[in-house]
Amino acid sequence: MGDWFEELSEEEKQEIEIGLYQAENNQFVNHEDVMEIFQKYKQKNT
Template sequence: MDLEARKYQFIQQLVKVDDESVLEKLELVLKANQGDWFDELSESEQIEIQIGLDQAEKGEFTSNEDVMKRFSK
């Protein structure tokens, strides 16, 4: 069965669903499959995150342990 036929069969089954909780679960699955949260960020936010990831890869960060020691005084 090709993809289009599977989609059509799914739609036919979906029309018959009368349980609200089943529909809610299906909606969650579809929303989770629609894209990455990162894509919803602004370009400047994406750039800042990438800068942070690059710094972490290079070891240019302060560990959580060091931060906690500093601010616990």
């Protein structure tokens, strides 16, 4: 049984690499901010 990463497509590997790069460079939105945005959207549509 090999490494699961080796079983991914090239596109999936690239997406993971992009995500790691973004995380290392603080290019992300934290969970609390996402949930706040989601709550505003949810309240607006109920």
